[in-house]
Amino acid sequence: MNRIQATKILQRADNIPLYLHAYAFHLNMRVEKILPENLLDIASQHQLKGIKVHVLDGESQSLSCANDERLQQFGEKARRLGLDIHIETSASDAKTIDQAVAIATKSGASSVRFYPRYEGHLNAVLAQIRQDIHYIKENYQHSGLTFTLEQHEDLKGHELVKLVNDADFPQLSLLFDFANMINANEEPLPALAAMASNVTQVHIKDALIVREANGLGHKACISGQGDLPFKELLFQLVCLGEDKPQVIAYGLEEEVDYYAPPFRFQHEDNNPWIPWREMSETPLPNKELDVRLEKEFNDALNQIAYVRNILQKLKQEAVAVLK
Numbered sequence: 001m002n003r004i005q006a007t008k009i010l011q012r013a014d015n016i017p018l019y020l021h022a023y024a025f026h027l028n029m030r031v032e033k034i035l036p037e038n039l040l041d042i043a044s045q046h047q048l049k050g051i052k053v054h055v056l057d058g059e060s061q062s063l064s065c066a067n068d069e070r071l072q073q074f075g076e077k078a079r080r081l082g083l084d085i086h087i088e089t090s091a092s093d094a095k096t097i098d099q100a101v102a103i104a105t106k107s108g109a110s111s112v113r114f115y116p117r118y119e120g121h122l123n124a125v126l127a128q129i130r131q132d133i134h135y136i137k138e139n140y141q142h143s144g145l146t147f148t149l150e151q152h153e154d155l156k157g158h159e160l161v162k163l164v165n166d167a168d169f170p171q172l173s174l175l176f177d178f179a180n181m182i183n184a185n186e187e188p189l190p191a192l193a194a195m196a197s198n199v200t201q202v203h204i205k206d207a208l209i210v211r212e213a214n215g216l217g218h219k220a221c222i223s224g225q226g227d228l229p230f231k232e233l234l235f236q237l238v239c240l241g242e243d244k245p246q247v248i249a250y251g252l253e254e255e256v257d258y259y260a261p262p263f264r265f266q267h268e269d270n271n272p273w274i275p276w277r278e279m280s281e282t283p284l285p286n287k288e289l290d291v292r293l294e295k296e297f298n299d300a301l302n303q304i305a306y307v308r309n310i311l312q313k314l315k316q317e318a319v320a321v322l323k
Contacts, residue, residue, distance in 0.1 A: 006318035017049035021251035022057040024300035050084030075108035085109035090279040092116040092132040115152035119276035148175035153183035154263040157194030173200040179207040182218040185264040203253040215262025254303040
């Protein structure tokens with residue numbers, strides 16, 4: 001940590017925009033024990049900036065199933081609590097984006113996250129993604145929403161940066177996930193270095209790196225118990241941006257037991273095959289469901305405290321640098 005970085009940490013650490021992420025409550029939402037409206041209450045109770053919620057979170061009670069009145073009430077509740085809403089979806093085709101944008105607009109959300117899920121050779125997949133981004137730009141550039149493309153297990157950092165830079169779409173940037181680069185056979189710090197200039201949002205999590213089949217899988221775990229350079233990633237992200245913070249949202253995405261296999265491999269050619277993959281999902285336990293749901297809830301709250309504790313440690317280090 002140098003003096004410039006130390007100054008940024010002291011200026012920013014107490015006010016970084018932490019968002020409650022619905023996936024931290026994935027199992028509870030699968031059984032409809034926690035619904036999108038409940039996320040607003042939890043975020044308010046823990047003095048967070050907002051929530052990140054997927055269009056399908058909450059199953060039959062998800063925002064994708066909500067009528068216009070409920071979406072409006074959802075947005076009004078967020079505003080009463082002083083909370084921002086980010087909508088997330090798990091594809092990039094026109095129909096999926098249209099749905100996410102409609103939900104975001106009707107609920108007063110500020111941002112939409114998406115990621116592509118296509119099977120095929122890399123060059124063909126990238127070409128399809130470029131078409132999808134063009135569709136978003138043509139139809140929603142002036143919607144008042146920002147859009148983030150998440151690095152999600154199959155594309156490498158430099159490939160994502162090129163997609164964004166080529167789009168000439170100021171409302172589009174990258175969302176950096178602490179673990180998802182692993183499955184594209186990248187390490188966290190090099191991936192962040194490649195993506196840094198385009199990153200405005202983050203998903204915070206920890207994971208164990210699983211080495212298999214000339215590639216890397218990851219299994220998400222309790223924050224602080226994984227293989228990721230958690231503190232260093234947070235430090236570098238807080239320091240992005242010169243005059244003001246570049247990262248405007250940090251999603252607290254504790255997702256213990258989530259597993260994703262390798263998608264990119266060592267010694268692959270320049271146009272590797274990208275396999276199909278389903279949306280992210282953590283399996284429900286076969287027994288003691290209530291115990292697992294309670295643990296998930298506690299893990300999510302503990303992550304909030306853990307991240308805030310890391311930020312305080314960074315502040316202490318910054319004070320020492322500036323003495």
